[in-house]
Amino acid sequence: MRLLPVAPRPFDDELLTSWQCRVACRYSSTPPKIEFWLGRPPIPMRASFKARDFQPDKDMTWRWARASRLKEPDLQRLALCDLQRSEDCYVTNPLDRGVCPVCLDADAEKGGDHYCRRNWAHVEAAVCEEHGVALQSTCQRCFRGGLFQFRAMPDGARLVCAWCASVISERRGRQPRQDRLFESMSAIGRAIDGKGFQLDNVAAASHFLWAPQPHGLPYITCLGISFPYGRLPPSSTAKAPLSTLPLAWRAASVEAVAELAGLVARREIGTVPPFAHEAFRNFRGGEREDAPKHIVATAQDESAELKLRTDDDYRRLALDLLKSQAWKEMPSNTGRKKNRAIGRLMSRALSGG
Ligand SMILES: [Zn+2]
Ligand SMILES: [Zn+2]
Known part of the structure; x- marks a missing residue:
């Protein structure tokens, strides 16, 4: 041996x-x-x-x-x-997980090695449970992503950036606390660990947000999130999409999942628009009915869900929009920022907001 x-x-x-x-x-x-x-x-x-x-x-x-x-x-x-957790409730690819730089600094201060916590592999892990700061998966010095690597140094093992070899540390910039995200994440964690019907709601909400839609992009794209850097999300057909998503997209999903699953109160400026809440209720309703009914119900729901209005209605909505204060305050430049602002105005008008 x-x-x-x-x-x-x-x-x-x-x-x-x-x-x-x-x-x-x-x-x-x-x-x-x-x-x-x-x-x-x-x-x-x-x-x-x-x-x-x-x-x-x-x-x-x-x-x-x-x-x-x-x-x-x-x-x-x-x-x-x-x-207690099932395999579905962990992020499987290490590249999709993050680390807390404050925890790593604390490890070094104690004179020990850096090490990766088990709870950083939880599907809802977007924030450090101890320090409330966002977990990070990119280097703060060269801004490149990729797996951090352990390297033996005189004081112990340290996690370093694979590209520029700098040690992962908070000293490159104090991290703000992410209280709202932390609240959502903790609620999801409790639902997962408690199992029961709340776990079902969490699984259904994450599936709902990421499922490909027959007539367009998955619902996650209607939350007005531009993270990460405007890239389209990888549309996921997985049963437990969170376990296969990169950190940035999981962080973007966590608040919406908690809100849809009813684990946190709906915010004044909500994460999830009303029409998505309604679509989720339909989605859950469809799930509960038995199979043959379900097919009929879906076919009907689809025509009902389109809820087309008359041309006059749309013209009126468009004119109201052009007259609104928000339209006058629209940034005059072209490009993605303006497109997003227009998109937000349109979905607000269509959902009666
Ligand atoms: Zn920490
Ligand atoms: Zn680097």
Whole structure:
């Protein structure tokens, strides 16, 4: 049996791959290379959430534990399948998760390694539960994304940007607290952990927001969100779309999911426009009916949902818009900003707002 001369102990709330990467970086190596060295076929790093973090192979865990002089149960305890959440409630691709720079600074101040918390892999994780700041997945120095890497430094293992090698830290700029997002995220977290009907609502709301629509873009695009940087969202047909979305799009979804699922009060300036609330109610109503009825109901709903008005009505709406104060205050330049403003005015007029 091969033994590693130095291996740090895992933290209580650490992700198993984070610990493995911390071990590996001390040998300028990677977890798959260490697994090969331990005499096992290596497991690839990305897209292997289940085999690495959720339900790791017992024999592999035993080898890692032995090589690091740890008790096997102390490693097995880090496996996510032993916790309450289902696999759907974790972000599977490490590239789509974020880290809290304030937590990492605190790790360094304590004189220990940086490490990745398990709750950063939760589908609703957009904000740090401890510090209330947004999780980040891009470097604050070179602004490039990509997976941060562990690097062994004199003071311990540090997460660094793969491009410019700077250590991930809040010192590059104080982060504001994201209280509203945090409230939504905590409500979703409680719904997921409590299971029950609220979990159903969360799953239905995220599915509803991201499901491709027969006559247009998914509902997530009607929230007036330009994040991230105007790119169109990856339309997701997955049953649990949040687990496959990048951090920025998950953060954009969290408030809308909490509002649609009825977990937070509707805000004065709501995230979700009234017509989307109504469409969601129809969507939930359709789900509850039994199958044959459902097909008929959908066909009827679709014609009912279009709710076409007369040409005169539309002309009147357009004229009202042109006369409105908001139209006069419209930025005079062309481009995306103006298009978005016009889009907002139109949907407000159409939803009777
Ligand atoms: Zn934090
Ligand atoms: Zn960088």
